[in-house]
Amino acid sequence: MFYREAGDFKTSYRADSQTFPIRLDRMGFWAAMLIAYAVVPFVIDDYWANAVFVPFLIYAIAAIGLNILVGFAGQVSLGTGGFMAVGAYAVYKLMTAFPEVPFFFHVILAGGVTACVGVLFGLPSLRIKGFYLAVATLAAQFFLVWLFNKVPWFYNYSASGQITAPDRTMLGIYITGAQTSAVAKYLFCLVILTLVALVARNLTRGTVGRKWMAIRDMDIAAEIIGVNPLTAKVTAFAVSSFFIGIAGALLFSVYLGAAEVGEAFGINKSFLVLFMVIIGGLGSIFGSFAGAAFLVLLPVFLKNVLVGAFGWPTDVAAHLELMIVGALIILFLIVEPHGLAQLWRIAKEKLRLWPFPH
Amino acid sequence: MKDMIEGYTTADGRQIGGVLMELKNITLRFGGVVAIKDISFDIREGEIRAIIGPNGAGKSSMLNVISGFYVPTEGEVWFRGERRPAMRPYQVARLGIARTFQNIALFDGMSVLDNIMTGRLTLMKSGLLSQALWMGKAAEEEDAHREKVEKIIDFLEIQNIRKTPVGRLPYGLKKRVELARALAAEPKILLLDEPMAGMNVEEKEDMCRFILDVNDEFGTTTVLIEHDMGVVMDLSDRVVVMDYGRKIGDGPPEEVRNNQDVIDAYLGVAHD
Numbered sequence: 001m002f003y004r005e006a007g008d009f010k011t012s013y014r015a016d017s018q019t020f021p022i023r024l025d026r027m028g029f030w031a032a033m034l035i036a037y038a039v040v041p042f043v044i045d046d047y048w049a050n051a052v053f054v055p056f057l058i059y060a061i062a063a064i065g066l067n068i069l070v071g072f073a074g075q076v077s078l079g080t081g082g083f084m085a086v087g088a089y090a091v092y093k094l095m096t097a098f099p100e101v102p103f104f105f106h107v108i109l110a111g112g113v114t115a116c117v118g119v120l121f122g123l124p125s126l127r128i129k130g131f132y133l134a135v136a137t138l139a140a141q142f143f144l145v146w147l148f149n150k151v152p153w154f155y156n157y158s159a160s161g162q163i164t165a166p167d168r169t170m171l172g173i174y175i176t177g178a179q180t181s182a183v184a185k186y187l188f189c190l191v192i193l194t195l196v197a198l199v200a201r202n203l204t205r206g207t208v209g210r211k212w213m214a215i216r217d218m219d220i221a222a223e224i225i226g227v228n229p230l231t232a233k234v235t236a237f238a239v240s241s242f243f244i245g246i247a248g249a250l251l252f253s254v255y256l257g258a259a260e261v262g263e264a265f266g267i268n269k270s271f272l273v274l275f276m277v278i279i280g281g282l283g284s285i286f287g288s289f290a291g292a293a294f295l296v297l298l299p300v301f302l303k304n305v306l307v308g309a310f311g312w313p314t315d316v317a318a319h320l321e322l323m324i325v326g327a328l329i330i331l332f333l334i335v336e337p338h339g340l341a342q343l344w345r346i347a348k349e350k351l352r353l354w355p356f357p358h
Numbered sequence: 359m360k361d362m363i364e365g366y367t368t369a370d371g372r373q374i375g376g377v378l379m380e381l382k383n384i385t386l387r388f389g390g391v392v393a394i395k396d397i398s399f400d401i402r403e404g405e406i407r408a409i410i411g412p413n414g415a416g417k418s419s420m421l422n423v424i425s426g427f428y429v430p431t432e433g434e435v436w437f438r439g440e441r442r443p444a445m446r447p448y449q450v451a452r453l454g455i456a457r458t459f460q461n462i463a464l465f466d467g468m469s470v471l472d473n474i475m476t477g478r479l480t481l482m483k484s485g486l487l488s489q490a491l492w493m494g495k496a497a498e499e500e501d502a503h504r505e506k507v508e509k510i511i512d513f514l515e516i517q518n519i520r521k522t523p524v525g526r527l528p529y530g531l532k533k534r535v536e537l538a539r540a541l542a543a544e545p546k547i548l549l550l551d552e553p554m555a556g557m558n559v560e561e562k563e564d565m566c567r568f569i570l571d572v573n574d575e576f577g578t579t580t581v582l583i584e585h586d587m588g589v590v591m592d593l594s595d596r597v598v599v600m601d602y603g604r605k606i607g608d609g610p611p612e613e614v615r616n617n618q619d620v621i622d623a624y625l626g627v628a629h630d
Binding site for chain 1 (some may be wrong): 451468475480484500539
């Protein structure tokens with residue numbers, strides 16, 4: 001009754017192909033942007049920034065990146081943790097080598113470095129598909145973590161083998177290091193996430209996105225209609241790794257501050273981001289947000305309920321939390337294998353007709 | 359059919375142009391199996407050319423040679439007066455050869471509109487960066503191509519399903535969407551692999567009408583494989599008949615119909 005497209009006429013193809021064709025969706029989008037940019041920064045504190053908002057923003061970037069590769073281009077990857085590590089170590093090397101360059105460019109450049117590495121590990125995708133490609137990217141994951149552990153040049157020969165983010169400012173405000181305020185962290189990640197989401201949306205609705213989806217749905221037919229499989233797959237790996245590298249750079253420099261590669265960027269991280277993409281919905285930008293929110297917020301929420309409301313001991317709660325999250329993931333996949341994005345789509349279709357059944 | 363160099367006039371008075379594609383002594387082997395044996399024929403501009411033959415005659419293999427999916431073991435493919443070197447299928451598509459498949463090969467996860475838009479990929483030029491920012495060229499190009507695609511959607515009468523995911527469509531409509539995708543490429547040669555397989559009489563009639571309309575409206579050269587003899591005889595200007603990988607007949611439908619080899623291949627012949 002309230003959510004509908006009747007009377008919302010389109011008079012140009014531009015208007016018809018916009019990101020949110022339905023007026024209420026557009027209003028919702030701008031309301032969300034308003035809240036994210038104009039309300040949250042005034043109420044955010046250290047706890048909310050570190051436990052909820054900053055990890056959500058960073059994982060949303062990583063999930064968008066992986067979704068481009070797995071959801072849009074259909075190339076399974078288990079190397080996300082490794083590629084995030086490339087982003088983190090690239091930004092570390094850039095920050096220490098060129099302290100005078102603004103930090104924003106370091107992050108973008110780190111994405112570029114990761115894109116190159118991603119292309120390199122993406123080249124086998126021309127020959128191997130499906131599970132076999134997953135295993136090949138798994139090799140990338142282990143190799144990259146091993147490399148950053150074994151070659152001291154990457155961690156500037158520090159005694160601990162860790163990398164620690166130096167203090168860097170943008171426009172006179174600390175973005176990394178101990179003095180950084182919650183608002184600065186939040187806003188910096190939010191701006192980057194906004195840019196990443198816009199670029200991802202633009203790419204997936206145009207020619208490049210159609211090439212990726214054509215390769216995903218039927219690679220032989222895609223080649224027959226003129227898609228060069230090599231360039232399509234390589235661009236998917238490049239764009240995806242670019243975003244994942246940015247996420248890795250932010251995770252290390254803005255969120256963690258210091259990182260040890262095996263711990264911060266191990267195989268667990270690959271699975272975490274892959275779960276986000278699958279639970280959120282393959283082939284959907286909104287799904288990447290939903291998946292990241294689900295897997296970041298759920299543990300925090302459960303912890304607050306179990307410890308805060310029920311007064312259970314922290315260690316019991318921590319174990320239970322893992323079990324509940326696991327069970328919920330399975331439940332979700334049984335109820336809706338296409339993820340939260342599909343649930344959202346179904347809800348919208350129902351809302352369009354509400355309160356009538358047909 | 360006196361003047362084969364300059365083209366000819368069909369029974370219904372359409373003027374057919376010169377040779378667009380010529381296949382010279384094509385042989386295709388898979389190990390010890392000979393799928394196509396020493397076949398030559400030509401395709402002329404603006405005509406509807408049919409390839410017929412019993413099951414396993416090598417018709418689809420022939421179509422795959424034309425579309426570049428198979429590289430012939432021997433023989434040459436000449437296209438627009440030039441010899442076509444061995445190419446990847448996507449390169450052949452860029453030369454202007456589009457096709458449909460016997461078992462529909464659409465992209466199920468995408469909408470009808472997006473599927474047809476993929477047909478125009480070879481014509482779209484904007485780069486990655488311009489698309490990432492969606493300013494200027496990329497957006498204008500998208501609109502311009504959308505307009506062309508909408509014309510094809512109107513032409514094939516599938517306006518009401520343009521936003522529907524292809525996976526949800528019934529078989530007959532999928533076939534039509536696949537034709538739309540091939541047409542969207544504005545092909546020089548349109549290859550149709552059994553466009554009417556598995557359809558009921560009404561759907562077949564619709565499809566026949568579309569094939570004739572396409573040829574009439576855009577002058578598209580069409581090569582089709584079909585089993586329904588009535589359809590083939592009505593639609594096509596010239597027919598190639600294949601049997602066991604060899605060519606046993608070539609000419610206008612009425613000529614082929616009376617060819618003794620063709621009759622033997624279809625009805626069987628007494629061996630003694």
